[in-house]
Structure formats: structure tokens, C-alpha cells
Amino acid sequence: MGEEERRRVFQFIDEHFGDFVTDLTDYCAVRTVSASGEGFKEGGRATRELLEKWGISAREMPVPNGPNLVVGEAGSTGPILCLYNHYDVQPEEPIDEWKSDPFDPVVREGVFYARGSSDTKGNALSQAIAQAAIQDARGDLPLRLRFMIEGEEEVSSPHLNAFWKRHQDLFEADGATIEGSDHTAEGTPILRLGSKGILYVELTVRKAAVDQHSSFAVSIPNPAWRLIAALRTLRDENGKILIPGFYDNAHRPTEEELAYLKRNRYDPEDFMKTYGAVEVLGGDTQWARLQHMVYGNTCNIDGFYAGYIGDGSKTINPAYAKAKLDFRLLPGQPPKDVLKAMKAHLKAGGFEDIEVKSHGTFEPATTPLSSRIGQALLRGYQAAYDDEPDIFPWSLGSSSTYYYTSLGTPSAAGPGVGHAGSKAHAPNENIRLEDARRGIKATAAMMLAFAKSD
Ligand SMILES: [Zn+2]
Structure with a gap:
């Protein structure tokens, strides 16, 4: 020009x-x-x-x-x-x-x-x-x-x-x-x-037709605990996703990528300023945080709902619990494959009672x-x-x-x-x-x- x-x-x-x-x-x-x-x-x-x-x-x-x-x-x-x-x-x-x-x-x-x-x-x-x-x-x-x-x-x-x-x-x-x-x-x-990419799913577990007096939780299983147990099989405390095969074909950094990424001044630590985040994951250096941000996956809980969370106390055993989750994916991790693997993983773990509904996806x-x-x-x-x-x-x-x-x-x-x-x-x-x-x-x-x- x-x-x-x-x-x-x-x-x-x-x-x-x-x-x-x-x-x-x-x-x-x-x-x-x-x-x-x-x-x-x-x-x-x-x-x-x-x-x-x-x-x-x-x-x-x-x-x-x-x-x-x-x-x-x-x-x-x-x-x-x-x-x-x-x-x-x-x-x-x-x-x-x-x-x-x-x-x-x-x-x-x-x-x-x-x-x-x-x-x-x-x-x-x-x-x-x-x-x-x-x-x-x-x-x-x-x-x-x-x-x-x-x-x-x-x-x-x-x-x-x-x-x-x-x-x-x-x-x-x-x-x-x-x-x-x-x-x-x-x-x-x-x-x-x-x-x-993104896979968005909704997990629901229902243990009764209606909410009950909380004392009945001794006999009727509480769906929130059940859902928490299922969620804990998806991801460990460090953020590693536990679904078998999840990382198998995920894109690995290329030389071209690493060369330009190294020159970047951006530091994910900025999230502390912008969003008032109390901590930022990935490590002690800008380079470690940057690589983690770029090449990391998420299994994020967007929302979790069960029972009563209004003012004061209300003693109920909720009829159902529901969580909305999204996975952020790298090239080589097609959302439909992740969904299939997640369903198989829940089934293998005995969580047949968890209903999985998938919403939109992006590759x-x-x-x-x-x-x-x-x-x-x-x-x-x-x-x-x-x-x-x-x-x-x-x-x-x-x-x-x-x-x-x-x-x-x-x-x-x-x-x-x-x-x-x-x-x-x-x-x-x-x-x-x-x-x-x-x-x-x-x-x-x-x-x-x-x-x-x-
Ligand atoms: Zn938007």
C-alpha cells in the first residue's frame, strides 16, 4: 500500500x-x-x-x-x-x-x-x-x-x-x-x-418427584451430593480433565506458535486487575501463565443448582440437582468426541442416573x-x-x-x-x-x- x-x-x-x-x-x-x-x-x-x-x-x-x-x-x-x-x-x-x-x-x-x-x-x-x-x-x-x-x-x-x-x-x-x-x-x-472450541452440557440428577422434608434424606438420596460425586470424576483439583482419551489428539504447540508467543508481552495476571480475580493459574512466570492460558483446557462449572438458597433456613431434601458445564477445547478435540467420551466415562463410573443434555457446540x-x-x-x-x-x-x-x-x-x-x-x-x-x-x-x-x- x-x-x-x-x-x-x-x-x-x-x-x-x-x-x-x-x-x-x-x-x-x-x-x-x-x-x-x-x-x-x-x-x-x-x-x-x-x-x-x-x-x-x-x-x-x-x-x-x-x-x-x-x-x-x-x-x-x-x-x-x-x-x-x-x-x-x-x-x-x-x-x-x-x-x-x-x-x-x-x-x-x-x-x-x-x-x-x-x-x-x-x-x-x-x-x-x-x-x-x-x-x-x-x-x-x-x-x-x-x-x-x-x-x-x-x-x-x-x-x-x-x-x-x-x-x-x-x-x-x-x-x-x-x-x-x-x-x-x-x-x-x-x-x-x-x-x-466449546462443548456445553447440562447434567441433571433427580431422586424424587418433589422436594421433601430434609429428615427424609436418611432414606431418599440427596441429588446434590450425587451430582457432586459425578462432577468430581470429571476433573481433578489441579484442573486436569479425567475423561479417558480427552488429551490424546489435542493440538501440540508448533515452532511457529512458540516463536511468536515468546515475544508476547501479555500476562494473564491482568485478570487480577480487570476482573478483580484473587489468583491466576498457570505458574509463577509470565511465560508459564501464558502457555497455560493458550494450551490449557477447561471443564468449567457455569452454574450449579439444587434446593433452597434463599434467606434463613429451609430444611428440604431437593428433588433434583442440576449443573451447567462447558469445556473449552483445542484443535484435535472435536466437541462431539468429548461428549461421547464424557457419557461413556459417567456410565463406566456407575453414574447412569445422571442425565446429560448437550447444548450448542463450536469446533x-x-x-x-x-x-x-x-x-x-x-x-x-x-x-x-x-x-x-x-x-x-x-x-x-x-x-x-x-x-x-x-x-x-x-x-x-x-x-x-x-x-x-x-x-x-x-x-x-x-x-x-x-x-x-x-x-x-x-x-x-x-x-x-x-x-x-x-
Ligand atoms: Zn459473546
Whole structure:
């Protein structure tokens, strides 16, 4: 990319940054909570209109039993780059902990607060503006962009698979970016080349039709103890997962990965600042904590419910107990294999009375830094920041990466607008406006680098 071209692209972004704030305010005000199915129609429409406003030709495509997926196209020659995002958001609870209305965005001291601002409406908008900046500076777009913005990611996209099977051609491209990555607390951008997978399960054990007087626990087994016993067979005190075969095919670190990971300054110890965590796992050094964070799995208890936990005492033996769990998985650990192994493991341990229900899954995926998309991202960051990005083989979270990589489309997280304290899924979700401004520039520079590299 020529110096002069880049200067004009970045200038457009600076001049239109006010539009980013206004458009994101309107977009985040559309309440699109997929967990409760709110705002599906409005979300699809608002997304389509937003893309159209920035010169992208967009259409809403029906997803069987789900909300519409918005496809936007810009550019008519050059390599194809898919830009995946979602317009749905997580529920806002606990509402008391928000300092302002989650769906009435406000800017306080350079920070934009709203549900969905970082995850991931801000990223979709930043990409729309980035391509407009290129079109304005050059008079054309040297690549073909395909925006794909769905409405159910936050509930693990239960209907996307059926859509994907019917429309695989849409997922075939020379590269794809999945949502947007974020920045460290200091503002260093982060490049993520994939995502961990997820298996979400619900375990239930029922020992009676109704709750009973607690004295009956002498005769009727207590389901909470039973569920605890089953859970304890899944994972040891150090976090090691005890399901046979769980680690057998898990991705092992490559030389390329270790080389870039070693240069990273990011320290998981940041979680103590950002989330007030009292301790961070993985070891005494940054390098040990970093490797643990990247190559570690989780068997996490999202929630555990049984009996009475209200004020005072109520003596009951609950009829049932329930736990929700999720496993974060590396490439080589397909969720369906883990589910099968977990069921077999519970059965072998005599836990036939534990009912296992699986919710959505996402497959793990990663792409080499040496790929076209990996290199374009790297050059995009180098153009927009005075700094090298921290690079990771995947994000800790899970997303739709695999829908692209399984069809041979290399995919990585795009440059993004968030930061380590963005509090995605949590109260007071936010983005720092300076991160967003540079994230839009990195996105535009990445698009130009992607168009050029062959
Ligand atoms: Zn999310």
C-alpha cells in the first residue's frame, strides 16, 4: 500500500470517526438478546441498513428456525475476504451492576458503554467504515468483501449449521475474519489466529418427584451430593480433565506458535486487575501463565443448582440437582468426541442416573501466521500502530471459525475495537474510542494488504 493512499484512507477514518460513535449508539440501542429471542427482526433490519448506509449491498437471508443472517457485498474484483460478526448480544443481567442503561449507550471519558459495543456490533461497524475509507481514497475496492452477520452466536448458533450446509459457497473464500480481536490494557493490539472450541452440557440428577422434608434424606438420596460425586470424576483439583482419551489428539504447540508467543508481552495476571480475580493459574512466570492460558483446557462449572438458597433456613431434601458445564477445547478435540467420551466415562463410573443434555457446540480451529490472512493482519496492525501486535494461535473463547476453516478458508480474528477490560458478557461492557479509531485503520490496512499479497 502506498504511503499516500494509506494517508488518505486514515484521514477518511479520522474525519468520519464521529459517525462511528453515532452509528454505534443507534446500533447498540437495538435490543438483540438471542438468549430470550428479543429483537431478532429489528436486529437483522438494523444490520442490513447499517451496511447499506456505508455503501455495501446487503440482504437478509433466512436461517431455518433462527433469525436472519445478513450478507453484505462490496467490491467486484480481487480475492474474496469474508467478514463474520453477529448482531445478537448476551443478556444484560445483573442489571444492578451497570452504571448506565446497557441499551442506552453513553460515552464517559473516552469510553463508550453499551451491551454489544465490543461483542460485536462495534467490530461489524468498524469494518463497514474501513471499506468505505478505501473506496473513498482509491475510488474502488481492490478485493471482494463479504460481510456475514448472524443473530444467534451468543447461544452457540444452533441453526447456523443447517444454513451452512445449504450455503457453503458463502463460506468459501480466500480468507475470513471472525469478529474482532482486542487490545491489552496498555493498548497493544492482539492478533488471534483462531478460536478454542466449546462443548456445553447440562447434567441433571433427580431422586424424587418433589422436594421433601430434609429428615427424609436418611432414606431418599440427596441429588446434590450425587451430582457432586459425578462432577468430581470429571476433573481433578489441579484442573486436569479425567475423561479417558480427552488429551490424546489435542493440538501440540508448533515452532511457529512458540516463536511468536515468546515475544508476547501479555500476562494473564491482568485478570487480577480487570476482573478483580484473587489468583491466576498457570505458574509463577509470565511465560508459564501464558502457555497455560493458550494450551490449557477447561471443564468449567457455569452454574450449579439444587434446593433452597434463599434467606434463613429451609430444611428440604431437593428433588433434583442440576449443573451447567462447558469445556473449552483445542484443535484435535472435536466437541462431539468429548461428549461421547464424557457419557461413556459417567456410565463406566456407575453414574447412569445422571442425565446429560448437550447444548450448542463450536469446533476449535486455527490458521498459521504464514497464511495470506495471517500476513495481511500482521501488516495491517503494523501500519496502524507504532507497535507489533501480541499474537495468539486462537482466542480463549469460541466462535464460528470452523465453518470457514473446514471448507479450506483460512480464518482469524480481525482487528477489533475492544480491550482487555471490555467486559464482554459482563456488566458495563465498553470500548475505548482510541482503540476503535486505530482498530478501524488496522482493518482498512489489513484489507489492502490482503488484496495485494499473492
Ligand atoms: Zn459473546
